[in-house]
Amino acid sequence: SVKANGRNGLQLFQEEMAQRSMQHFTLEAALRNAIDNHELEVHYQPKVDVKTGAICSSEALLRWTHPELGHVSPAKFIPLAEENGLIESIDQWVMNQVCQQLKQWQTQGIAVTTAINVSPISLRHRNLVKEVKDLLNHYDIQPELLQLEITESAFIDDIEGVATQLKTLNDFGVTVALDDFGTGYSSLSYLALLPINELKIDGSFIQNIPDCKNSDMLFKAITGMAKNLKLKVVVEGVETQRQLDYVKQLGCDVVQGYLTGRPSTASVLEAALLKQNALETV
Ligand code: C2E
Ligand code: MG
Ligand code: MG
Numbered sequence: 001s002v003k004a005n006g007r008n009g010l011q012l013f014q015e016e017m018a019q020r021s022m023q024h025f026t027l028e029a030a031l032r033n034a035i036d037n038h039e040l041e042v043h044y045q046p047k048v049d050v051k052t053g054a055i056c057s058s059e060a061l062l063r064w065t066h067p068e069l070g071h072v073s074p075a076k077f078i079p080l081a082e083e084n085g086l087i088e089s090i091d092q093w094v095m096n097q098v099c100q101q102l103k104q105w106q107t108q109g110i111a112v113t114t115a116i117n118v119s120p121i122s123l124r125h126r127n128l129v130k131e132v133k134d135l136l137n138h139y140d141i142q143p144e145l146l147q148l149e150i151t152e153s154a155f156i157d158d159i160e161g162v163a164t165q166l167k168t169l170n171d172f173g174v175t176v177a178l179d180d181f182g183t184g185y186s187s188l189s190y191l192a193l194l195p196i197n198e199l200k201i202d203g204s205f206i207q208n209i210p211d212c213k214n215s216d217m218l219f220k221a222i223t224g225m226a227k228n229l230k231l232k233v234v235v236e237g238v239e240t241q242r243q244l245d246y247v248k249q250l251g252c253d254v255v256q257g258y259l260t261g262r263p264s265t266a267s268v269l270e271a272a273l274l275k276q277n278a279l280e281t282v
């Protein structure tokens, strides 16, 4: 019987729960100190023009290396930070780092529009218009060099307020990308309500392409719609030449994936951009 093991099902369950909340607590405590302990670093992944093969922009992706836990995936700590409110200071820190980097690149003659991911929580709580304008002013950066990637989310209850903030920033020159398109439920209404310049098709769509008929049909429907709406189409998660050929044939504008460049340090992207600049001036 269960009793013979010395622990019954309930006890096991309680132990597991305690262990899980302990892990949760440890991770949360660690994350609280991550900024102060300099454990966070912004990496950059190139976004590549499908027609020319040149790097046309980049996305800032946060990396966390804890001395004991090692690398912790954003897929793990971002949702945690969204639960406990830390996301606001994290997003703020990233935005500041990116602007600092853009300034440094500017002095080297490198102009690469860089996107930052803005959590729906940050969108709702922070005065993004003032923060972004202050930062761009402070570092003396063209607004066109900054892009905001937003996702549809149940967190946003005040969609009109968010739309107003984004419109103001958009008029100012900051572009907006709708991230992970196709994975949520309110994508189409977001397209109507928000000032979106760029549509990023979620990586899950390209995964089964071109072999899966359904994925193929969905992909074509999304790109067709995006074109009609005059949106720039970015395909995330492109890993193979076959996938690249497919999106090229469909007339997608930009790819972002391991095939054309993994997320890496600022200096790696910088080297690639300097090389590209040198080739262009030959
Ligand atoms: P995302 O914004 O959709 O970012 C794209 C994710 O796809 C990144 O995962 C990137 O490393 C990964 N990726 C890029 N190319 C490929 C590919 O060819 N194949 C595959 N399998 N994956 C690819 P990452 O860096 O782990 O970030 C996960 C998510 O965490 C991001 O998804 C974003 O939602 C969030 N995130 C990352 N940094 C930040 C940040 O600074 N602030 C906020 N609020 N969220 C962030
Ligand atoms: Mg993104
Ligand atoms: Mg995405």
Ligand code: MG
Residues within 6 Å of the ligand: 179, 180
């Ligand atoms: Mg995402």
